[in-house]
Amino acid sequence: MILGKIIGTVWSTRKEETLVGAKFLIVRQVNLKYEEKENFIVAVDSVGVGLGEIVLVAQGSSARQTTFTKNKPVDAVIMAKVDKLDITKV
Amino acid sequence: MILGKIIGTVWSTRKEETLVGAKFLIVRQVNLKYEEKENFIVAVDSVGVGLGEIVLVAQGSSARQTTFTKNKPVDAVIMAKVDKLDITKV
Amino acid sequence: MILGKIIGTVWSTRKEETLVGAKFLIVRQVNLKYEEKENFIVAVDSVGVGLGEIVLVAQGSSARQTTFTKNKPVDAVIMAKVDKLDITKV
Amino acid sequence: MILGKIIGTVWSTRKEETLVGAKFLIVRQVNLKYEEKENFIVAVDSVGVGLGEIVLVAQGSSARQTTFTKNKPVDAVIMAKVDKLDITKV
Amino acid sequence: MILGKIIGTVWSTRKEETLVGAKFLIVRQVNLKYEEKENFIVAVDSVGVGLGEIVLVAQGSSARQTTFTKNKPVDAVIMAKVDKLDITKV
Known part of the structure; x- marks a missing residue:
């Protein structure tokens, strides 16, 4: 899984019929300090x-x-909200 | 899903038989300002x-x-037309 | 799908038994002007x-x-020969 | 498969219901000398x-x-612990 | 499929139980001249x-x-040994 931050929403009226009701969120990838990538x-x-x-x-x-x-027909799903990361310098 | 902009069409006469009637579109990836990427x-x-x-x-x-x-045998499908993006600076 | 150009063939005698008879082609990715990428x-x-x-x-x-x-066990298939591209500057 | 090093844990209370009990580890990709990549x-x-x-x-x-x-809904699993690598210069 | 060169072996005692007996090889990607990539x-x-x-x-x-x-749980398999490549400059 990748780590990301929710930064917005996509509005779409015309879409594949099975996707009615879907909530499309824009997720920017972040590093381990939660700094946003491109x-x-x-x-x-x-x-x-x-x-x-x-x-x-x-x-x-x-x-x-x-x-x-x-x-x-969706290829990305948000399956967990992150509370915190425990990073150990090994 | 990735965000893209329709910039053209692919014409193909000879193709896998199940693909007769398929409409192949060229989608250039865009950033959140709809600026085209390479x-x-x-x-x-x-x-x-x-x-x-x-x-x-x-x-x-x-x-x-x-x-x-x-x-x-297709690995990319356009499943939604985007009306607009709501981006929030968090 | 990606756009590519056929530049060669792979010869293989020893392969997974279900692949006997398979024709492995080398496809170099191209841009919209058919210029070859690396x-x-x-x-x-x-x-x-x-x-x-x-x-x-x-x-x-x-x-x-x-x-x-x-x-x-194959993860790439040529499923269409391209006749031409129609690109529109929007 | 990719080669990686365990550097931490992700804590998540709210997640897809089938994922209760899952242990999410942060894996940094490493090269053949076990040096961490970005x-x-x-x-x-x-x-x-x-x-x-x-x-x-x-x-x-x-x-x-x-x-x-x-x-x-998980797209990455740790399926082996590595004891050592045998690399041969050919 | 990608083209690669066998450069080593991964030793693993503790692994997913279905993988007992699996032979994990390290494959470095090569270009069309068999030069190794990173x-x-x-x-x-x-x-x-x-x-x-x-x-x-x-x-x-x-x-x-x-x-x-x-x-x-494996996501990469060697399914053919390459005898030679025929590359044509078109």
């Missing part, structure tokens, strides 16, 4: 997160392993 | 979009989760 | 293409959605 | 590893081929 | 190859389409 992806929310929150995003077919995304 | 992909249209429109593209096996693309 | 991939041909031709390549599990590649 | 991923542990250990990570749908990850 | 991946051998040999590697779910790798 790249971003659009992911469907499966846990209920808000702007500025740090999340984990699963991609590929794994993005379809939630009740809402099952059998739908 | 890289592009070719995707099948599942929602009916036109030149210059901003879209979301799902890739991998998720690209086959639409009525038209099911069981076909 | 990176290349090896793909199985499902449509019958020749040297120098421009093609579309589908990757991942989508590469197994053709009669020949079904259930085989 | 990029990292978050992976589920299926073998029981600890901080500083070198591991192999499988990604994509292959990450769901373990008893714990089956049918769950 | 990046490498670890792949399971399905054809019986040795150090210094040039191979093709299939990734993702396609890596599980061999008798040994079926339903196992």
